Amino acid sequence: MRRGLSLVLALIAAAAAFVPSSALAQASETAVKAAFLPRFARYVTWPAAAVPKNDDPFVLCVIGDDPFGGALDQAARSQSIDGKRIIVRRMGTAAGVDGCQVAFVGGTPSQPVGQLLAAIGRKPVLTVTDARGGGQRGLIHFSIVGGRVRFFIDQAGAERRGLTISSRLLALAVGVRQ
Amino acid sequence: MQPASLPQDDLADLSIEELAQIQVRSASKRDEPLSAAAAALYVITGEEIESNGITSLPEALRLAPNLSVQQVDASQYSISARGFNGIQAGNKVLAMIDGRSIYTPLGSTVFWNQWWPLLEDIQQIEVISGPGGTLYGPNAVNGVINVTTKDAQETLGTLVRGTAGPLEGTAAIRHGFTLGDSGAVRVYANWHDAEGLPTGIGDPVRDAYRGWQAGFRSDFVTDSDHFTLQADIFRNNAETLPGDGARGHNMLARWSRTLSPTSSFQLQTYYDWFKRDVLLVDDSVSTMDAEGQFNATVGPHVIVAGAGVRTTRDRFVNEQNFFQLNPSSRRLWVYNGFVQDHFRMTDELALTLGVKIERSTFSGWQVLPNARLSWQPNDRNLLWAAVSRAVRTPSRIDRQLEASAFLAAAPDFDSEKLIAVEAGYRGQPSDTTSLSINGFVNFYDDLRTTELFFEDGHPFFQLRNGYKGKTYGIDGWGSAQMTPWWRLQLGFSTLWKDIDEKGEHVDLVPRNSLGNDPHWKIIARSDFEVAPRVQLSINGRAVGDIEQDPEVGSYVEAGGQLSYQLDEDVELFLAGRNLLHRTHAESNDPDAGQLARRSIYAGARARF
Numbered sequence: 001m002r003r004g005l006s007l008v009l010a011l012i013a014a015a016a017a018f019v020p021s022s023a024l025a026q027a028s029e030t031a032v033k034a035a036f037l038p039r040f041a042r043y044v045t046w047p048a049a050a051v052p053k054n055d056d057p058f059v060l061c062v063i064g065d066d067p068f069g070g071a072l073d074q075a076a077r078s079q080s081i082d083g084k085r086i087i088v089r090r091m092g093t094a095a096g097v098d099g100c101q102v103a104f105v106g107g108t109p110s111q112p113v114g115q116l117l118a119a120i121g122r123k124p125v126l127t128v129t130d131a132r133g134g135g136q137r138g139l140i141h142f143s144i145v146g147g148r149v150r151f152f153i154d155q156a157g158a159e160r161r162g163l164t165i166s167s168r169l170l171a172l173a174v175g176v177r178q
Numbered sequence: 179m180q181p182a183s184l185p186q187d188d189l190a191d192l193s194i195e196e197l198a199q200i201q202v203r204s205a206s207k208r209d210e211p212l213s214a215a216a217a218a219l220y221v222i223t224g225e226e227i228e229s230n231g232i233t234s235l236p237e238a239l240r241l242a243p244n245l246s247v248q249q250v251d252a253s254q255y256s257i258s259a260r261g262f263n264g265i266q267a268g269n270k271v272l273a274m275i276d277g278r279s280i281y282t283p284l285g286s287t288v289f290w291n292q293w294w295p296l297l298e299d300i301q302q303i304e305v306i307s308g309p310g311g312t313l314y315g316p317n318a319v320n321g322v323i324n325v326t327t328k329d330a331q332e333t334l335g336t337l338v339r340g341t342a343g344p345l346e347g348t349a350a351i352r353h354g355f356t357l358g359d360s361g362a363v364r365v366y367a368n369w370h371d372a373e374g375l376p377t378g379i380g381d382p383v384r385d386a387y388r389g390w391q392a393g394f395r396s397d398f399v400t401d402s403d404h405f406t407l408q409a410d411i412f413r414n415n416a417e418t419l420p421g422d423g424a425r426g427h428n429m430l431a432r433w434s435r436t437l438s439p440t441s442s443f444q445l446q447t448y449y450d451w452f453k454r455d456v457l458l459v460d461d462s463v464s465t466m467d468a469e470g471q472f473n474a475t476v477g478p479h480v481i482v483a484g485a486g487v488r489t490t491r492d493r494f495v496n497e498q499n500f501f502q503l504n505p506s507s508r509r510l511w512v513y514n515g516f517v518q519d520h521f522r523m524t525d526e527l528a529l530t531l532g533v534k535i536e537r538s539t540f541s542g543w544q545v546l547p548n549a550r551l552s553w554q555p556n557d558r559n560l561l562w563a564a565v566s567r568a569v570r571t572p573s574r575i576d577r578q579l580e581a582s583a584f585l586a587a588a589p590d591f592d593s594e595k596l597i598a599v600e601a602g603y604r605g606q607p608s609d610t611t612s613l614s615i616n617g618f619v620n621f622y623d624d625l626r627t628t629e630l631f632f633e634d635g636h637p638f639f640q641l642r643n644g645y646k647g648k649t650y651g652i653d654g655w656g657s658a659q660m661t662p663w664w665r666l667q668l669g670f671s672t673l674w675k676d677i678d679e680k681g682e683h684v685d686l687v688p689r690n691s692l693g694n695d696p697h698w699k700i701i702a703r704s705d706f707e708v709a710p711r712v713q714l715s716i717n718g719r720a721v722g723d724i725e726q727d728p729e730v731g732s733y734v735e736a737g738g739q740l741s742y743q744l745d746e747d748v749e750l751f752l753a754g755r756n757l758l759h760r761t762h763a764e765s766n767d768p769d770a771g772q773l774a775r776r777s778i779y780a781g782a783r784a785r786f
Contacts, residue, residue, distance in 0.1 A: 027189060029202040035189040036197055043194070078190035094439070109214050110480045110522070112473075114402065114436035131332045135397055135404035136436065146335040146747070146785050147201045157401070172198050174334060177359035 032149045033130065033142055034071040038079040038086045040126060040140060041102050043169035047162040050101065050124040057085040061100035063116055064108045066090055067130070094119035102126045107133050124162045139163070143174065150174045201746055216530060216550035216562035217311065218602055218616035218653060220244050220669075222303040224328070229705060229715045231739030231753025231781070232297065233341055233348050234370070236290040239323065240719065243655045243669025243701050244307035244616075248694075248764040251380075251772040252372045253291035253387035253414075256765065259307040259321030260620060261649050261673050262693035265767050270320035270570055270594075272310060276327055276395075276408060278430050278448045281317055283510055284463050284492045286573035292424050292452060294391040294412060296350055296366045298337055298783070301328045307653055307671075308618060309568035309598050311548050312518040312532030313482065319568040319596050320620070327408075330354060330362035330397040336786055341753070343779025346372040360398055367392035374417070375772035378763050379728050385772060389414030389423065406432040418457050426452025440475040458498035465490045480520040488512045492574060500581045503574055510539040512571070528552045540572040541593045563601040569593040576626065576641055586633075588641040597621045610659035619650040622677065625692070627685035644683025645691060649675045655701075663707040670700045689726055694766050696722035696732070711743040721764070730766045734758060735774075747786045754778035 041058055052058055058081050062072065076086040089100065094116050097103055103125050107113040113129055114136040120127060127138030139161075141152040153173040158165050170176055189197065213219060220242050227238045236255035240247045246263045248256045256268045269286035272279065275295060281288050303325050310318030333354040341348045347370070354364035371388040393410035409429040416422040430448035437443065446469050453462035469486030489511050494503040518532030530550040537543045548566030572591050580587040602616035627644030630637055655669030673695055679685055699721050706714040716738035724730040737755030744750055756762065756776045765771035 027200050027202055031189060032197060032200055032202050035192070036194070039194050039197070075190065110475060110520070111439075112436075112442065114404075114434075114442055115439045115475070118402065118436050119439035131329055135329050135331070135399045135406075135434075137399050141331070143331045143334065144202070148198060149200070149202055150198060150334075152331070169194070172195065175356040175359060175362075 029144065029149060030067055031071045034068040034075045036149065037072060037102060037104060037128060038076045040128065040169070041081050041086065043166040044126050045164040046101060047124050052084060057087045059100045060086055060088050061097065061103040062088065062090045063094055063097065063103050063105050064092070064111060065106035067106060097123060097125055100125050102128065104128045105138055122161055126163060145174055213604065214552065214554065214560065216552040216564055218244060218307045218600065220305045220655060222305065224298065224300040224302060227297050227300060229713060229739060230717055230737065231751055233346065235293055235295065237755065238297065238303065241717065242305040244653045244671055245305055246695065246699060249774040250765040250767055250770050251383060251385035252375045253385065254770065255290045257290060258693065260618065260651065261675060261695045262320060264689060264694045265770060266690035267693035271323060272314055272318035273323040275325045276430060277432065277446055278428060278450060279315055282463055283490050283573055284461060284494065285575045286570065289424070289454065291387060292412065292414065292426065294368060294370055295325065295327060296352055296368050298339065299327045299333055299352060299364070299366065301326045307616070308600050309548065309566040309596065311550070311566060312516045312534050316512050316514065316536060316538070317570050319570050327395060330364045330395050333364045334362060339781065339783040341779045341781035343777060345777045346779060357396065360400055361396060363394060363396040365394045375775055376761055378771045378773040380767055380769050380771040383770065383772065384417040386417045387414060402436045404434045416456065422455050422457065424452060424454040441473060443470065443472045445470045460495045461493065463490055463492045478522040483517040485515040501579060501585065502581065503578050504580050504587060508574060512536065512538040526553055526555050538571045540577055544569050544593060559605040561603050566598050568596045568598065583636060584639060586638045586640045591641050592624055592643050594625050594643070595623045611656065613656040615652065615654040617652045619648055621648050622646065625677065627679065627683050627691060628687040629684060630686060642683060644679050644685055645677050646680045647677030649673060665705045667703040670698065672698045694724045694726050696724055698722040713741045715739050724766050726766065728766050728768060730763045733762045735762065748782060748784045750782050752780050
């Protein structure tokens with residue numbers, strides 16, 4: 001037994017010595033999801049009426065519970081779309097969703113994700129949901145696959161709302177609903 | 179030492195393809211907002227089970243500060259909240275896996291050694307100490323243990339895990355894939371093998387235990403619907419006698435639909451069957467359950483209403499001694515209906531009123547109301563108080579166990595009743611700390627006694643409802659992210675009991691009713707990110723002594739895991755439990771209690 005243990009320890013130590021440590025830095029799941037959100041907008045085309053006018057910024061909304069905090073504001077600041085800034089708005093209900101291009105929908109105890117999605121309905125908003133928050137899916141739905149943040153895309157739903165999703169984003173999806 | 183995270187700034191420069199390739203640490207509880215539940219709720223996350231090197235469901239439950247976990251032999255555990263622990267006495271905590279009750283109505287207990295879900299697929303385990311309130315099923319008296327597994331969409335890809343040590347081993351495989359454009363499925367199998375424990379207070383037994391469980395879960399979602407179908411099959415072998423062990427299978431379907439922005443419903447049904455053979459005692463239970471629930475938001479009110487029906491058919495054959503169930507096979511029914519209103523009176527104050535009406539074959543109609551008030555002045559602090567009534571319905575063993583000229587059946591045995599008064603505080607004093615403190619006084623009546631009476635000059639034992647009294651105590655826990663690479667958690671629970679026989683009732687076997695409970699328990703956990711690829715988790719516990727004869731001394735024990743991420747897919751780890759002593763006693767059961775012992779194992783896990 002003792003010999004077995006020391007063998008395992010020796011193997012672990014040997015493996016540690018051979019792999020360069022910078023090759024495998026991990027990031028927090030929340031930070032990576034926050035980094036994805038403003039980037040999605042770059043690969044989506046909205047109907048002309050829903051695109052911000054002139055110098056207006058793109059608006060990224062968080063409806064309901066916000067799992068991201070400052071990480072999302074930081075991620076939004078680091079990105080721009082066609083020269084337009086991205087700002088983050090947080091709201092408790094879906095009432096103000098008309099001004100949002102992208103909306104992350106987190107449920108609340110009194111308004112589950114499904115109800116918020118139903119309230120947004122067919123508006124031209126790129127809704128994003130998280131499998132951690134339940135099964136109800138927005139147009140983009142985060143999931144963890146093989147320890148990485150990936151997502152499903154509902155292309156049929158996007159088309160019904162007048163949104164076009166680029167093939168580059170579709171190529172990254174683990175599943176596309178057509 | 180250095181933090182193992184990529185700083186946020188580095189993420190800003192990555193392409194979207196590169197982001198999709200980054201290996202992530204799961205979000206932990208500290209990232210989530212304060213739970214608004216007006217109850218003593220502790221959540222064990224799947225990530226914590228993994229990082230502590232835990233290989234079985236009951237060992238995972240040791241992570242909850244508000245549970246008392248006693249290992250009885252190599253596979254059996256007795257687990258309780260707020261007292262009444264013990265193989266016979268531990269009948270007041272409801273346990274469920276994905277909405278399916280694993281609390282058996284035959285003997286009012288949970289056979290923890292039967293259930294081997296793939297631990298990596300567990301989303302979380304909610305542990306409520308105190309009555310479950312309106313929304314949980316029957317027998318949620320002292321607590322609820324609610325295991326939920328991940329949605330199949332969250333378990334795509336392949337996972338392989340193996341652990342091996344001189345005393346135990348496990349192996350597991352799972353594969354998840356998408357099905358059509360709206361579905362996902364995972365299929366899994368796992369195997370476990372544990373050597374027997376050294377003889378303790380109880381008789382020598384051959385308690386080595388091995389077996390397997392396999393199954394699947396599928397989830398299908400559309401704009402407004404979520405459909406889940408899942409099933410498991412298992413077999414466990416014990417060495418007590420040839421053929422001893424347990425086997426079973428179950429299947430569950432659940433459909434939830436969003437009707438409008440303010441309303442939804444859920445329907446669920448399951449079938450469960452298992453059979454156990456232990457030392458010439460064979461028993462089996464088959465369960466059919468159907469329940470429905472409707473949710474609606476009307477102004478400041480969130481209303482939940484529902485109904486359910488469950489029927490069980492059991493069979494009990496004892497060729498070991500003269501204890502028999504009469505009749506040996508019987509069908510039982512439980513019906514319930516419930517309604518709950520969560521009323522947000524102001525932005526800060528919410529009142530939840532709920533009532534459940536329940537009828538079982540043995541207990542007639544029971545009304546189980548509860549009222550919960552919560553005051554949340556800001557995002558960081560929540561105060562709550564609750565009063566609730568709960569009952570444990572009589573089991574077949576309570577009512578119909580008899581032994582000729584020794585034990586008489588108890589056709590009048592009634593439900594055990596509880597009125598619980600609770601209050602608590604939950605808060606996040608800072609961005610990196612969390613705290614929860616809960617106090618309770620439980621008023622019990624009609625608790626079970628084993629009494630002697632004479633009929634025609636012959637002495638008989640009989641189970642009766644002879645105890646009345648109260649228990650009280652405090653449980654609490656807190657966590658602090660001390661540095662980016664070090665997280666510390668502490669928890670405790672205390673318990674005092676003041677329960678006496680009523681009138682002329684005299685209980686001859688108090689251990690079987692009142693339990694064998696230490697007055698206190700403390701847990702401490704520490705998680706270190708030692709280096710970018712190396713994680714160390716240590717969990718310690720100190721448990722007070724059991725005063726009832728036979729006494730068990732207080733003990734301090736620790737376990738943990740050292741893990742190393744070999745490459746993007748593979749993790750190696752060395753883990754152990756009960757590391758501080760070669761053996762120690764946890765259960766004082768005079769028949770079954772064996773000695774828990776040190777176990778060390780090495781393992782590997784790959785995800786791709």
